[in-house]
Amino acid sequence: MTRPRNDTFLRALLRQPTEYTPIWLMRQAGRYLPEYCQTRKRAGDFLSLCKSPSLACEVTLQPLARYDLDAAILFSDILTVPDAMGLGLYFEEGEGPRFERPLREEWAIRDLTAPDPFDRLRYVMDAVAEIRRALDNSVPLIGFSGSPYTLACYMIEGGGSKDFRHIKGMLYCRPDLLHRILGVTADAVTAYLNAQIESGAQAAMIFDTWGGSLSASAYREFSLAYMRRIVAGLIRERDGQRVPVIVFTKGGGLWLEEIAAIGCDAVGLDWSIDIGDARRRIGDKVALQGNLDPNVLFGTPETVAAEAKNVLDAFGAGDTGHVFNLGHGISQFTPPENVTTLVDTVRSYSQLLRK
Amino acid sequence: MTRPRNDTFLRALLRQPTEYTPIWLMRQAGRYLPEYCQTRKRAGDFLSLCKSPSLACEVTLQPLARYDLDAAILFSDILTVPDAMGLGLYFEEGEGPRFERPLREEWAIRDLTAPDPFDRLRYVMDAVAEIRRALDNSVPLIGFSGSPYTLACYMIEGGGSKDFRHIKGMLYCRPDLLHRILGVTADAVTAYLNAQIESGAQAAMIFDTWGGSLSASAYREFSLAYMRRIVAGLIRERDGQRVPVIVFTKGGGLWLEEIAAIGCDAVGLDWSIDIGDARRRIGDKVALQGNLDPNVLFGTPETVAAEAKNVLDAFGAGDTGHVFNLGHGISQFTPPENVTTLVDTVRSYSQLLRK
Numbered sequence: 001m002t003r004p005r006n007d008t009f010l011r012a013l014l015r016q017p018t019e020y021t022p023i024w025l026m027r028q029a030g031r032y033l034p035e036y037c038q039t040r041k042r043a044g045d046f047l048s049l050c051k052s053p054s055l056a057c058e059v060t061l062q063p064l065a066r067y068d069l070d071a072a073i074l075f076s077d078i079l080t081v082p083d084a085m086g087l088g089l090y091f092e093e094g095e096g097p098r099f100e101r102p103l104r105e106e107w108a109i110r111d112l113t114a115p116d117p118f119d120r121l122r123y124v125m126d127a128v129a130e131i132r133r134a135l136d137n138s139v140p141l142i143g144f145s146g147s148p149y150t151l152a153c154y155m156i157e158g159g160g161s162k163d164f165r166h167i168k169g170m171l172y173c174r175p176d177l178l179h180r181i182l183g184v185t186a187d188a189v190t191a192y193l194n195a196q197i198e199s200g201a202q203a204a205m206i207f208d209t210w211g212g213s214l215s216a217s218a219y220r221e222f223s224l225a226y227m228r229r230i231v232a233g234l235i236r237e238r239d240g241q242r243v244p245v246i247v248f249t250k251g252g253g254l255w256l257e258e259i260a261a262i263g264c265d266a267v268g269l270d271w272s273i274d275i276g277d278a279r280r281r282i283g284d285k286v287a288l289q290g291n292l293d294p295n296v297l298f299g300t301p302e303t304v305a306a307e308a309k310n311v312l313d314a315f316g317a318g319d320t321g322h323v324f325n326l327g328h329g330i331s332q333f334t335p336p337e338n339v340t341t342l343v344d345t346v347r348s349y350s351q352l353l354r355k
Numbered sequence: 356m357t358r359p360r361n362d363t364f365l366r367a368l369l370r371q372p373t374e375y376t377p378i379w380l381m382r383q384a385g386r387y388l389p390e391y392c393q394t395r396k397r398a399g400d401f402l403s404l405c406k407s408p409s410l411a412c413e414v415t416l417q418p419l420a421r422y423d424l425d426a427a428i429l430f431s432d433i434l435t436v437p438d439a440m441g442l443g444l445y446f447e448e449g450e451g452p453r454f455e456r457p458l459r460e461e462w463a464i465r466d467l468t469a470p471d472p473f474d475r476l477r478y479v480m481d482a483v484a485e486i487r488r489a490l491d492n493s494v495p496l497i498g499f500s501g502s503p504y505t506l507a508c509y510m511i512e513g514g515g516s517k518d519f520r521h522i523k524g525m526l527y528c529r530p531d532l533l534h535r536i537l538g539v540t541a542d543a544v545t546a547y548l549n550a551q552i553e554s555g556a557q558a559a560m561i562f563d564t565w566g567g568s569l570s571a572s573a574y575r576e577f578s579l580a581y582m583r584r585i586v587a588g589l590i591r592e593r594d595g596q597r598v599p600v601i602v603f604t605k606g607g608g609l610w611l612e613e614i615a616a617i618g619c620d621a622v623g624l625d626w627s628i629d630i631g632d633a634r635r636r637i638g639d640k641v642a643l644q645g646n647l648d649p650n651v652l653f654g655t656p657e658t659v660a661a662e663a664k665n666v667l668d669a670f671g672a673g674d675t676g677h678v679f680n681l682g683h684g685i686s687q688f689t690p691p692e693n694v695t696t697l698v699d700t701v702r703s704y705s706q707l708l709r710k
Contacts, residue, residue, distance in 0.1 A: 171650075
């Protein structure tokens with residue numbers, strides 16, 4: 001496999017010089033795109049869309065056809081791994097993900113095993129391979145997984161939660177059981193991400209959506225430690241190319257130094273932190289990815305451009321080591337034309353800053 | 356009015372020596388207490404409970420009868436001010452607060468005025484006076500309000516929100532309109548808190564529940580600036596006693612230095628920050644309040660005690676300037692006996708640390 005023709009994203013993650021600041025958007029293939037909604041309708045439901053390699057490939061490519069993005073990200077659900085563990089993932093319309101069998105009983109926790117990704121998650125690997133073929137070395141493909149703590153939140157709560165009282169109850173009553181779940185899940189995530197890399201993913205991202213709901217000490221013990229273990233177990237070079245790893249803890253702004261030290265190449269930032277402050281804190285140890293508030297995309301085109309420039313200026317005029325992104329997934333209510341403004345502004349302004 | 360017999364809480368807020376670390380709990384009068392549920396049933400619904408001074412007084416005192424707490428906090432809803440502005444507050448069972456008339460039209464925003472707290476919010480002032488009489492100078496009474504940005508979230512969204520897209524849309528499209536809402540609301544909150552102080556509240560707390568959903572620069576402009584304005588307008592001395600002010604931004608850990616500089620006496624902390632780190636960052640400029648994860652109360656009694664001691668140790672053995680609290684309101688599912696363990700541990704261990 002050769003390097004993609006546009007490898008700006010990969011170079012920025014490795015803090016090598018780039019001609020401009022690369023950009024992609026979390027959840028860039030999503031409901032704000034009418035073409036996505038059409039494919040999803042054809043698929044029948046969200047899970048069928050995820051489980052069909054050809055449809056997953058189709059929606060992965062849609063944002064790249066519209067916008068000048070520097071990376072594709074595998075279209076999939078964050079909960080494929082627990083689903084493959086047998087928890088029974090389903091979606092209630094308008095209710096988000098649910099598990100038929102939430103993980104709360106000691107016997108079920110003892111029985112939990114890491115699934116073989118080439119067996120129960122074959123559909124994901126097929127999607128990765130199909131997307132790589134379709135991309136034809138234009139831009140790199142990012143593989144991803146949820147973090148063990150984030151997956152465990154859904155596995156134990158049985159779905160989304162406002163207060164996480166079941167997992168926190170386990171954390172403070174039976175930490176041994178939670179560690180068991182997290183250990184198995186970390187093994188599963190490592191194998192899952194490595195399978196994606198073997199199938200063609202050229203970078204990997206770990207989404208720790210709920211680690212930020214923990215106290216500092218609990219975060220270290222129950223989320224960060226398991227992400228460190230995953231990062232240590234990942235394939236980091238493939239076909240002579242470095243495979244960069246991005247770690248993103250939403251609400252993790254207080255712990256950036258610690259996150260940057262777990263062996264990853266880049267740290268994702270939500271929008272609550274000034275990216276200049278983040279860079280001053282962690283120096284040039286890792287690259288940074290982020291961090292525009294996705295709600296800026298509800299603004300006027302002038303505001304979108306101005307706020308994007310603010311992020312670029314805050315990181316440091318024209319410096320490398322920055323991948324532009326939102327601080328969280330793009331909203332389904334985003335006007336697609338504002339994304340054009342964002343992508344074009346980041347490209348042209350960051351080119352200008354380098355001159 | 357004389358100083359309460361137990362003024363540990365007030366002294367800690369002013370960083371004066373205390374014999375132990377005082378404790379109270381956000382939402383300490385709430386659904387985890389069976390006696391609260393009984394009173395609420397008698398009231399008929401939540402809003403009737405808030406609007407009846409004698410029932411509000413009754414539930415305010417309930418946790419004090421059970422636990423050795425060092426402060427009472429006025430029982431009321433965070434949305435009384437927008438309700439008094441005419442937005443029509445109501446509660447859907449299990450759905451949280453809603454407004455009949457969300458604030459989105461320019462004409463309605465232009466028409467918005469700050470209500471006279473002794474007129475439209477008389478019931479709150481009557482409750483404050485009645486609680487003070489009932490407390491009979493045992494412990495101090497805390498008055499409170501939501502921050503302008505937090506109130507504006509509910510006013511514009513029309514209720515709770517996951518993404519705050521209406522208020523953020525206004526922020527990034529029509530910041531002038533949002534500033535108009537926040538200005539009127541800041542005036543209303545200032546008058547509301549001053550009326551509570553004139554009616555007998557001996558400390559005031561501003562709850563900025565949603566400021567943490569903003570970017571750093573937007574937080575400064577749309578939340579912090581208005582809290583600064585309120586703090587500057589508050590009555591700070593009454594009957595020869597200092598009236599301390601606590602400011603709490605949930606998710607504001609990155610901005611502590613700036614929050615501590617707006618003129619308040621104490622900063623509230625959620626549980627995501629190590630309270631020792633917080634203290635190292637802001638020094639002895641202000642007192643700190645917090646910051647146990649409320650979910651610790653789902654743990655075993657041993658864990659509750661151990662985690663409480665961790666917070667006390669992290670702040671600094673036996674030092675003054677700490678008010679123990681949770682990092683967020685107590686959950687309705689909390690076992691009441693764990694609160695006994697918490698309160699007793701904080702009292703006895705902090706006494707021991709001072710020896």
